[in-house]
Amino acid sequence: MFSQTVEYALRAVCHLAYTSPGSSTTEEIANSTKVPIAYLSKVLQGLARSGVVKSQRGVGGGISLVKTPEELTILEVVNAVDPIVRIASCPLGLKAHGKNLCPLHRRLDNAMASVEEAFRDTTLAEVIAEPTTSIPLCEFPSARPSNKK
Amino acid sequence: MFSQTVEYALRAVCHLAYTSPGSSTTEEIANSTKVPIAYLSKVLQGLARSGVVKSQRGVGGGISLVKTPEELTILEVVNAVDPIVRIASCPLGLKAHGKNLCPLHRRLDNAMASVEEAFRDTTLAEVIAEPTTSIPLCEFPSARPSNKK
DNA sequence: GAATAATTGGATGTCAATGTCCAATTTGGC
């Protein structure tokens, strides 16, 4: 239901939330999140273009969050890489329906709305702070906050 | 968020609910749902394999629902063509997590669960019976219940 | 049993998502 790219983006941002406000190398993120590094770099480029993360080239550079984990929601991350598109008008394109969704499409849209809302209400800080036996991400971000920048 | 195939399958089943328990030709369904007929036939084949619809070859044949609209849920249709896959264990494959989802994946799974539940609770009969200004599907199934079978 | 109505299944085509690789570029440290 959610694309692979969304999954990868969330893992990456999750890692960055741990090391926030420090930065991490693409390689570090790839290792801790088990995402293919070459593809991860593309995903991170997308996140950078959307303003979710920022990148710093050169020695000591890397990727870091633009906002704090408290301010960043799951929805922002998801929408940055693979937006949740709501059904705004009749998918069959009939003018008679227009903005009035039929019962079928209203239900589909309601389902998307509930997902959107749940994601909008969850910050990265909540995700990583929640008490649990399973910390997000397999490998805990190698507690080296890479305290540059 | 939902595939094109799911959208097509739901439209087709919606049409069939109107003409239920009668049957409709693939061509009739395609016309009323504005789904490319060649692709629709593949989608219907899938629905037939999953037991949601049954097909009858030859003159006077066509496609009809196996269950009544009252018994058939949206979830059954969706799962027949593009199943909602719940997150059963850590997508990163770490044994330490196992069945314990981390906060991130638990939230993703919860979102899917809410969609699944909403779909499980909605029958086709509800969809087509609901009072509305926009009847499901653009073209009302040409009130000719094709009363064969 | 011939003609017609319909679905079925296979072959094929296109495109976006996913994934890989590498040369070019930027940057900090010596």
Next chain:
DNA sequence: GCCAAATTGGACATTGACATCCAATTATTC
């Protein structure tokens, strides 16, 4: 200025979703 660290961007490969077309098959009707 030079080297090493790191991202960037382009080219390319692979796969599955979406879509089309048609010959083969099945079934009804006369």
